[in-house]
Amino acid sequence: MLTNRVQSEIVQRRILCVDDNVLELTLLGKILELQGYAVVSVSCPKQALRCDLSTFDLAILDFDMPGMNGRDLFLRMRALHARFPILLVSASASTLSSEDRVLFSKCIDK
Numbered sequence: 001m002l003t004n005r006v007q008s009e010i011v012q013r014r015i016l017c018v019d020d021n022v023l024e025l026t027l028l029g030k031i032l033e034l035q036g037y038a039v040v041s042v043s044c045p046k047q048a049l050r051c052d053l054s055t056f057d058l059a060i061l062d063f064d065m066p067g068m069n070g071r072d073l074f075l076r077m078r079a080l081h082a083r084f085p086i087l088l089v090s091a092s093a094s095t096l097s098s099e100d101r102v103l104f105s106k107c108i109d110k
Contacts, residue, residue: 014038014055018048018073019062019089024110028060028089045073053082061104063090071100 015037019025022043029041040056042048045068048059059077063070074086085105088096093107101107 012038013057014040016048016051016053016056016059017041018045018059018065018070019043020065021062024062045070048073049076049080053077053080056082057084059084059086060089061086063088063092063096063100071103074103 013036015032017025017028017032017039019028019041020043025041025043029039032039040051042051045065059082061070061073065073068076070088070090074088077086086103088101088104088107089110090096090107091110093101093109096107
């Protein structure tokens with residue numbers, strides 16, 4: 001019964017994934033869904049800002065995106081009172097400045 005309770009708690013966790021690479025975004029979303037998470041995937045940073053951020057438990061952002069990079073998206077999300085952890089998963093994560101890296105809860109290279 002403990003396993004069922006833990007699984008039901010995981011199902012309630014919502015993750016916002018933002019990446020302009022639709023294939024990688026789709027794969028990440030599917031992997032997270034298979035683990036029991038509810039995933040909202042968006043390929044446009046501006047579209048992510050139109051989401052009700054109060055409904056999420058975690059965000060996973062790419063850095064290099066057209067129109068708005070992951071740093072700017074992070075700052076706008078925080079300005080909109082997003083208080084959940086925000087992870088950066090990017091091909092350029094290891095090359096970011098230390099000022100950018102400290103913003104995110106965790107920076108992971110793709």
